[in-house]
Amino acid sequence: MLTWLSTLTESRVRVDIPLRTMALCMFMLVSSRLGSLNALEKCRYGKLWQRYGVDDKLPSADQLGRVAATIAARDVRRQLKTIYRKLKRRKALSPSSHDNLYALVIDGHESSASYLRCCKDCLTRRINKNTPRERTQYYHRLVMGALVCKRFTVLLDAEMQIKGENEVRTAQRLLARLLRDYPRAFDLVVADGLYAQAPFFKTVRAAGKHVIAVLKDEGRELARDVLGLCKCVKSHLLNTRTTKRQVWDIEELASWPQVGMPVRVVRSQETTTVRRQNGGALHTQTTHWMWVTTINSSCLPARQLIDIAHERWNIENNAFNELVTYWHADHVYKHHANAILLFWLMTMLAYNLFHAFYFLNVKSPLRNRLDKYRVAAYLSAELLASDVPPRLCSP
Numbered sequence: 001m002l003t004w005l006s007t008l009t010e011s012r013v014r015v016d017i018p019l020r021t022m023a024l025c026m027f028m029l030v031s032s033r034l035g036s037l038n039a040l041e042k043c044r045y046g047k048l049w050q051r052y053g054v055d056d057k058l059p060s061a062d063q064l065g066r067v068a069a070t071i072a073a074r075d076v077r078r079q080l081k082t083i084y085r086k087l088k089r090r091k092a093l094s095p096s097s098h099d100n101l102y103a104l105v106i107d108g109h110e111s112s113a114s115y116l117r118c119c120k121d122c123l124t125r126r127i128n129k130n131t132p133r134e135r136t137q138y139y140h141r142l143v144m145g146a147l148v149c150k151r152f153t154v155l156l157d158a159e160m161q162i163k164g165e166n167e168v169r170t171a172q173r174l175l176a177r178l179l180r181d182y183p184r185a186f187d188l189v190v191a192d193g194l195y196a197q198a199p200f201f202k203t204v205r206a207a208g209k210h211v212i213a214v215l216k217d218e219g220r221e222l223a224r225d226v227l228g229l230c231k232c233v234k235s236h237l238l239n240t241r242t243t244k245r246q247v248w249d250i251e252e253l254a255s256w257p258q259v260g261m262p263v264r265v266v267r268s269q270e271t272t273t274v275r276r277q278n279g280g281a282l283h284t285q286t287t288h289w290m291w292v293t294t295i296n297s298s299c300l301p302a303r304q305l306i307d308i309a310h311e312r313w314n315i316e317n318n319a320f321n322e323l324v325t326y327w328h329a330d331h332v333y334k335h336h337a338n339a340i341l342l343f344w345l346m347t348m349l350a351y352n353l354f355h356a357f358y359f360l361n362v363k364s365p366l367r368n369r370l371d372k373y374r375v376a377a378y379l380s381a382e383l384l385a386s387d388v389p390p391r392l393c394s395p
Contacts, residue, residue: 004079011070017059022067024052025059030343031350032380035328037061043384065334068342076345077157081181083352084147084154088185092360093149097307101300103148103212104156104186105315106175106195108167111340112332113139121337123163140340143170144348145178146315147186148308152355153318155348156182160341168195172203179207188212188295190312196292198258205261210295212309215265222255226265226290238303244271249302256292266291266302266309323347326373354379 005023012019029040038061059067087093095102118124118138127135144158159174161167175189189204193216204211215223230248238245248267256263268289276283291309293300300308323329329347333339357379358372370378 004075004082007078008075009072010067011072012067017057017063019067019071021054022059022064023071024054025064026068026343027346027350028052028383029064029333030327030347031353032383033327033376035331037064037333040064065336065339068334068339069336070338071342073338073341073345076342076349077177077181080156080345080349080352083349083356084156084182084185087154087356092151092356093147093154094151096148096150096311098300098304101188101308102186103188103190103308103311104178105146105148105190105312106143106171107192107312107315107320108141108143108161108170108194109320110139110141111330111344113137117335119335119337121160121162123161140337141167141170142341142344143167143174144315144319145174146319148190148311148314151359153314155319155352156185158341158344158348160337168197168200171195172200175203175207179209188300188308190309192312193217198256198260201259201294205259205294210293210299212291212293212295212305214309214312215290215292222253222263222265222292223290225253225255226250226267230267236302238268238306242272245269245306247302247306249297251296259294261294264293264296266293266305268306319351323351326376327351 005020005027008019008023010019025040029037034040041061097103115135115137121140122138123141125137125139127137141161142158143161145156147154147156157174157178159170159177161170171191178185187209189209189211191200191211191213193214195211196213196215196217201211201213215226217223218227226248229250233248233250235246235248238247246269249264250267251264252262253265254262269286270289271284271286273282273284275281289306289309291305293305295305327347327350329344333343354376355372358367358375362375
């Protein structure tokens with residue numbers, strides 16, 4: 001499983017510690033969820049590293065940070081692609097809400113922000129503008145693409161936002177690479193309301209894929225036309241076990257000429273009954289959703305479109321939140337754009353490997369007794385043990 005570490009490339013001129021040793025330390029750091037380069041330094045003695053064939057001297061925390069800024073991110077991306085191909089070849093991936101259509105969810109995430117520390121690649125913004133408390137904040141943002149599957153979410157790639165571009169432009173660069181590296185991995189691109197822009201839609205359609213985006217701005221001409229048509233178009237009910245949905249499905253709309261093609265808008269008024277934690281009283285809440293898409297109803301009925309569109313939250317709940325909370329993905333190991341991206345990609349790789357192991361190798365009776373966080377704690381303890389031979393399973 002660790003043979004891919006030997007394929008990494010770097011830009012160091014003087015090499016005192018081999019790159020494979022450096023990369024092994026980084027991958028062990030994210031796989032065992034230590035969350036700090038200094039925490040890894042405490043594990044540098046004893047028989048721990050001899051288990052993995054490391055007889056060289058081990059790097060310090062500062063050395064690891066400096067080397068992470070020189071390692072090419074494309075090599076880690078290549079391993080992410082290898083893991084996906086193995087999972088696909090072994091029939092481990094299947095669509096979550098449709099029999100044949102795979103959905104790629106794209107979203108942005110702000111990985112770090114500071115008023116004091118900055119680098120040459122930091123994005124900047126003014127906080128409390130035109131007030132005595134106005135300050136400059138430095139931050140990094142990345143855009144990630146995740147494939148939503150039935151059992152778990154597969155993280156495919158990430159791209160750092162650079163100066164002078166917005167999140168949508170970064171997503172277009174990421175999408176261009178995903179279309180090149182994973183041309184047949186997905187059929188739909190699902191995004192939030194920020195991506196309901198003509199350039200993004202044109203990029204997706206030019207590649208032969210369809211796109212679904214949230215339509216938030218009710219002041220747009222397209223949204224105003226849909227709200228007006230809903231008064232004279234008959235709705236239909238698409239209820240689920242927990243939610244009552246009143247749905248309007250309107251096709252062949254020409255109110256968005258910038259896209260260069262008619263679009264379809266699905267509006268859903270969803271009513272759900274929830275029980276409040278404080279007092280246990282039942283409360284009924286109603287939400288309103290609108291999605292604009294390029295796929296017609298004959299290929300994707302409204303019920304399945306709504307299910308796929310709601311899966312956009314998987315990248316928040318099952319990817320960003322879990323990566324940040326349990327995998328320390330937002331921790332800045334080295335304040336350098338390439339180092340931040342490298343550690344994110346390595347964390348995504350460890351995330352994919354762990355979830356493939358948990359859902360494909362761990363038997364269901366054990367999964368019923370131990371959730372994935374408990375299993376992750378056992379694996380982390382075993383990875384860092386100095387007297388137990390490693391038992392790593394690849395998907």
